[in-house]
Structures are given as structure tokens and as C-alpha cells.
Amino acid sequence: MSYVVAVVGATGNVGQEMLNILDELDFPVSKLHALASRKSKGVEVAFGDRTVKCEDLETFEFSTVDIVLMSAGGAVSKEWSEKIGKAGAMVIDNSSAFRMDPDVPLIVPEVNPDDIRLAKKKNIVANPNCSTAQLxxxxxxxxxxxxxxxxxxxxxxxxxxxxxxGMDELWNQTKAIYGLGDATPKFFPKQIAFNVLPFIGSFRDDGYTDEEAKMWDETQKMLDPDIRLTVTCVRVPVFVGHSEAVTVEFDRPITPDEARAILRDAPGVMVVDKQEADGYVTPVDAAGEFAVYVSRIRQDPTVPNGLSFWVVSDNLRKGAALNAVQIAQLLDESGTIQPKSGYRSITV
Known part of the structure; x- marks a missing residue:
């Protein structure tokens, strides 16, 4: 069986990565539509060895589509996702618009695949925050x-x-600093080149940011509402790849060797953990890869039953586009959706 698929936000970083991963994973696409704002109508984007011209989101007929990969931001998703769902297409939304909606499943296929059964309530499945997904x-x-x-x-x-x-700002500031040019921030609140910013999103009344709150809200929704999390989100001058320093307390003792063995057998995880100068994974190593990498697994002696470790993943892939396509695979494999036509003949 094969599906008519639309990618909304096809000219953006994540939208382009969605197109790449649909092709890499050989997802059964019978016809693909690349959608964007009116100003991008006619712009060509790559899909495998072909190019697809962008169509106007505002005038597109969604009743002809089986799956919509939505990556155009929260405002666009709030305006369009429920309309698209009512038209009969299944929306996989990469924004935060519906993540905490009790009628919308928030899915990481390696974590809570059974929640896919809730997808038909609104014909919307939410993709988690990029940092939450790898965590x-x-x-x-x-x-x-x-x-x-x-x-x-x-x-x-x-x-x-x-x-x-964000990527342009880092590139332009880096060039400006090397060339003694103007590195005044235009997008981030402070200089990002050769700097780190302990602020992502917007501040809440409790002093945390909404980016930090997303991580504990989403983890509790997908994994366990009783897990207590405290989070500090920091923007760093790296182009691709999110990293996390994680300290965990358990209800029983667990050794680093036991944790390594568990993680080596886990789906979607790669353990690279040698006590050597290069025995860990960095964002540069993870860029372009599918896996969530775990390194630096060690005991935390300051709390009972504590472990600390380092987690790295390509945020455009597992943190966004790859997870969205894996959700599409899960919808297909679980029989949650059926294509409107069943023959696979690639048409773009």
C-alpha cells in the first residue's frame, strides 16, 4: 500500500529533512505534495533524485491526502491542523500546538507506540520537542x-x-568576528558566536522558560507523570545536534555496567562510552545519523541510586523529521490509517 503525502513547510530546515527521510526510509509514497506559503509557490525542493514544486498551502485541497507532515510553526498548525484532520488526512505535527492536548497522542515510537491508538480522535499526532525526543x-x-x-x-x-x-545568525556573526565586522545580534537576544545563551523560548512566572517546561511536561505525558524533572535549556554555537547532560535518580541501585547493557539493547540507542580522550559522541559525530547516542555513563555519588550520562542526537532528524516519519510508519504498520488508493507508483 502507498500514501499520498503532503509536507507543510517544505522549504524550512525540518521540512527539507522530512523529504530526505521519506526517501531514505523508502516510505511508501504514491504522490508527494510540497506545501509552503504563497511567496514560496513554485520554489523547487528535492525529493530523492527528483524535484517537486511547492504549492500554496492556502488553496490546497487536503481531502485528497492521506498523511500531512506539518512543520511550519505553531501558528500555522493551530490554524490548519484541525481543519486538515476533519478533511480526513492524518496530521503529524512538529510544533508544540497540540502536544499537551489530551485528545492528541504525543509519540516517540521507541517509547510509547501503543498511544497511536488515540490518533483517530482528532486525526492529529504530535511530535515532541527536539530535546525531549532524544531524552x-x-x-x-x-x-x-x-x-x-x-x-x-x-x-x-x-x-x-x-x-x-538561527543558523544564519551564527554563520554571519562568526564571519563578522573573524573579519572585525558587525556581530550585533539580530535574531538571538545576545551574541551566539563563541558564546552560550542560558535562555530558549520565553520566561514564565516561575523563572523557567517555556522550552524547559515543554521538556518535563512532555516527558511526563509520554513516559511517567510521577517523574520529577528540573531543566536548564542552553543555546550553543553548534549548527546541528543537541546534547544533554542528564542526572537520574532511580528507586533502586543500578550500576553503570547494568545501564550500558540495558541501553545497548534498546531501540534507537547507540552506546559509545569508553574512558578515553575520544570515547564519547559529540554533535559533529551525530549529525546526519538516526541514533540517539549515550556516553559518559557513571555513578552519581551525591544521591542514592544516581547515574549521570551524556545524550547526543541530530535534532533535525530524531528530534524532528525522523521521528515524524517513524510516526507515519507506525500509523501504517498498526493499521491506524489506510491509504485512499493502494497501488505504489511514485508520482511527483
Whole structure:
């Protein structure tokens, strides 16, 4: 069977990565539509060895589509996702618009695949925050083995998490500083080149940011509402790849060797953990890869039953586009959706 698929936001970083991964995973696409704003109508984007011209989101007929991969931001999703769902297409939304909606499943296939049964309520499935996705892939197998009671997470998030404007700002500031030019911030609140910013999103009344709150809200929704999390989200001058320093407390003792063995057997996880100068994974190593990498697994001697470790993943892939396509695969494999036509003949 094959599906008519539309990618909304096809000219953006994540939209383009969605097109790449649909092709890489050989997802059964009978016809693909690339959708964007009116100003991008006619712009060509790559899909495998072909190009597709962008169509106007405002005038597109969604009743002809089986699956919509939505990556155009929260405002666009709030305006369009429910309309698209009512038209009969299944929306996989990469924004935060519906993540905490009780009638919308929030899915990481390695973590809570059974929640896909809720997808037909609104014909919307939510993709988690990019930092949450990689975190829960690492936490889930450990939580199954020894219940996690508390976690402390510090993120080191790349500028691609802020979109093309974030990447452009890092590139332009770096060039300006080397060339003694103007490095005045235009997109981020402070200079990002050769700097780190302990602020992502917007401040809440409790002093945390909404980006930090997303991580504990989403982890609790997908994994366990009783896990207590405290989070500090930091933007770093890295183009692609989010990293996280994680300290976890369990309800029973668990050794680093036991944790390594559990994680090595877990879906979507790669353990690279040698006590050598290069025995860990960095964002540069993870860029372009599908896996969530775990390194630096060690005992935390300051709390009972504590472990600390380092988690890295390509935020445009597992943190966004790859997880969305994996959700599409899960919808197909679980029989949650059926294509309107069943023959596979690629047409673009």
C-alpha cells in the first residue's frame, strides 16, 4: 500500500529533512505534495533524485491526502491542523500546538507506540520537542528496568533548533568576528558566536522558560507523570545536534555496567562510552545519523541510586523529521490509517 503525502513547510530546515527521510526510509509514497506559503509557490525542493514544486498551502485541497507532515510553526498548525484532520488526512505535527492536548497522542515510537491508538480522535499526532525526543529514548529503557524518580537535565541546543534564521545568525556573526565586522545580534537576544545563551523560548512566572517546561511536561505525558524533572535549556554555537547532560535518580541501585547493557539493547540507542580522550559522541559525530547516542555513563555519588550520562542526537532528524516519519510508519504498520488508493507508483 502507498500514501499520498503532503509536507507543510517544505522549504524550512525540518521540512527539507522530512523529504530526505521519506526517501531514505523508502516510505511508501504514491504522490508527494510540497506545501509552503504563497511567496514560496513554485520554489523547487528535492525529493530523492527528483524535484517537486511547492504549492500554496492556502488553496490546497487536503481531502485528497492521506498523511500531512506539518512543520511550519505553531501558528500555522493551530490554524490548519484541525481543519486538515476533519478533511480526513492524518496530521503529524512538529510544533508544540497540540502536544499537551489530551485528545492528541504525543509519540516517540521507541517509547510509547501503543498511544497511536488515540490518533483517530482528532486525526492529529504530535511530535515532541527536539530535546525531549532524544531524552525519552534514553530514559525509557532505564525506567523500565529501575523506576526513575527524578532527573536533572541541562541541554546544549544547536542553532538549527531555532530554524534557518538561527543558523544564519551564527554563520554571519562568526564571519563578522573573524573579519572585525558587525556581530550585533539580530535574531538571538545576545551574541551566539563563541558564546552560550542560558535562555530558549520565553520566561514564565516561575523563572523557567517555556522550552524547559515543554521538556518535563512532555516527558511526563509520554513516559511517567510521577517523574520529577528540573531543566536548564542552553543555546550553543553548534549548527546541528543537541546534547544533554542528564542526572537520574532511580528507586533502586543500578550500576553503570547494568545501564550500558540495558541501553545497548534498546531501540534507537547507540552506546559509545569508553574512558578515553575520544570515547564519547559529540554533535559533529551525530549529525546526519538516526541514533540517539549515550556516553559518559557513571555513578552519581551525591544521591542514592544516581547515574549521570551524556545524550547526543541530530535534532533535525530524531528530534524532528525522523521521528515524524517513524510516526507515519507506525500509523501504517498498526493499521491506524489506510491509504485512499493502494497501488505504489511514485508520482511527483
Amino acid at each position: 525519552v529514548v534514553a530514559l525509557k529503557p532505564l525506567h523500565d528496568a529501575a523506576k526513575i524518580t527524578r532527573a536533572v537535565v541541562s541541554t546544549y541546543q544547536s542553532v538549527s533548533g531555532a530554524g534557518k534564521e
